[in-house]
Amino acid sequence: MLWRKNSSAGILIAGTGVSGTSLNKFSTTGGLKIDSQGNIYVVDHGNNRVMKYAQNATSGTLVAGISGVVGSNNSLFDQPxxxxxxxxxxxxxxxxxNNNRIQRYQFGVPDIGITVAGGNGPGSNDNQLYWPTDVCISKKTGDLYISDFANHRIQRWSPGATSGVTVAGVTGISGTNATLLNGPFSIALNHNQHRSSQVNKSNQKRHRTLVRIGLIVVWIVLFIVVYYMSPTNDDNLEEFDPFLILDVDEEASNNDIRHAYHELSKQHHPDQGGDPENFKKLVKAYKILTDETAKENWRMYGNPDGQKELHLGYAIPL
Structure with missing residues (x-):
């Protein structure tokens, strides 16, 4: 029956309301699924078969099993x-x-099934099922999730696996606490959650990329700031100009430099009441200008010892 939202009556879309084995009837129905084309798939477990009803069809098509025949071979069911x-x-x-297994059928091939989970008799081992009542396939991974009713657990079987993994419940133990199940009958997967997880992963990846870019920008800005605050900056070079301190021009000879130094020393030597800091600058200027290498280094780099490297440590996350 189809019951539309807020409707007070249903619409018959499959079956006749009378039990039977013909293609327009059911015996006892179980699960139902609707595909993307609007076709309805119904488990007719009283007739040990699965039927497909196209939209507006008055009878169904057999898609799995043999009507009214019980068995355990790959063509038959025992209460699907x-x-x-x-x-x-x-x-x-x-x-x-009752065959304690999950069967897979190809669309359009109703008489050949393949056991993809269980099929090793009733039991509680990882390669067994005991009255499986429901199965769901993950659209993301292809894993099968199975309600293993009599074992009080949910099993996950990966494609091609020969045994399952318990993902909910404790094998063989029923109960009411948060870790136990009591005859789980149905199961459903939230496929939207899978998609949401992918979106979240994509957002996380985008966030990490933006963080890396931000850190790189910060590092570049820091480098520029430190560079312009370093002693090699022209503004800082003007604070110590040996030519200006000795009051000589850049073409002055060593004799001129020596003469200027001696004259200024008389004025600024601490023993003569001069400022010790000014005298230190005077001595430094004299040493620089009387050493050709130091003089050239100062002219080029603002440092008598030559160019000083700027060392910065950085870390960019991968």
Whole structure:
């Protein structure tokens, strides 16, 4: 039945309301899924089959199992319960309750199923299921999630795996606390959450990229600031000009420099009442201008010892 929102009555879209084995009837129905084309897939577990109803169809098409026949081979079911669709790969997955397995059928091939989980008899081992009642496929990974009813657990089987992993509940133990399940019957996956996770990962990656760019910009700005505050800046060079201190021009000979130094020393020597700091500058200026290498270094780099490298430590996260 189809019940539209706020409707007071339903619309019959599959079956007749009378039990039967013909293609327009059901015996006892189980799971139901609707594909992207609007086709309805119904588990008719009383008839051990899965039926497909196209839109507005008055009878169904057999897509898995053989009507009214119970069995354990790959063409038959023993009370199928729920199903899920993998439209990307044209597969239908069916929980085969009493055969303790999950069967996969190709769309359009109703008589050949493949066991993809369980099928090793009822039991609680990782390669067994005990009354699986529901199955869901992850659109993201292809993993199957199975309600393993009698084992009180949810199992995850990866594609091609020969055993499952318990992802909820404790095998063989039922209970009501937060770690236990009691006969889990149905299961559903939030596929939107998978997409949301991808969006979040994309946003996180974008955020990390912006952080890296920001750190690089900060490092460049810091380098520029430190560079212009370093002693090699022209403004700082003017604070100590040996030619200005000795009051000689740049073409002055060593004799002129020596004469100027001696005359100024008489005025600024601390023993003569001069300022010690000014005298230190005087001595420094004299040493620079009487050493050709030091003089040239000062002219080029503002430092008698030559160019000084600016060392900055930095770290850019990868």
């Amino acid at each position: 319960y729920e199903l899920d669709l993998d439209e990307n790969n044209s597969y239908i997955y069916i929980a085969d309750l």
